[in-house]
Amino acid sequence: MSETLVKFDEPIPGSDGGMYFARAMTRRRNDNLWEGCLEFTPVDGVGEARRSGRETTQPNRDAVMYWAQGLTRVYLMGALERALSPTAAIERDRESFLR
Numbered sequence: 001m002s003e004t005l006v007k008f009d010e011p012i013p014g015s016d017g018g019m020y021f022a023r024a025m026t027r028r029r030n031d032n033l034w035e036g037c038l039e040f041t042p043v044d045g046v047g048e049a050r051r052s053g054r055e056t057t058q059p060n061r062d063a064v065m066y067w068a069q070g071l072t073r074v075y076l077m078g079a080l081e082r083a084l085s086p087t088a089a090i091e092r093d094r095e096s097f098l099r
Helices: 061-069 071-086 088-098
Strands: 001-009 017-029 035-043 056-058
Touching: 001 061, 017 061, 017 071, 035 061, 035 071, 056 061
Parallel strands: none
Antiparallel strands: 001 017, 017 035, 035 056
């Protein structure tokens, strides 16, 4: 089960012309490592949320929180582009994160 760690209140522009709010998510894996991803929700509430693939793997929840709190707007913009135009590897990461 995933958990929201940080919600970002500044909208992020997407290459699709939309504006998105980002939030950093985490979950504990079966091997007791923690991974983080980003979810982007349209500001206007129309359309589906988009998730990045795994953006980080850390030894514990606190380390993922530290990563999430240090994310910059530029990083979020890049992650949004990865979420909007996912590669096959990102699709696999999304599937594993939702389990």
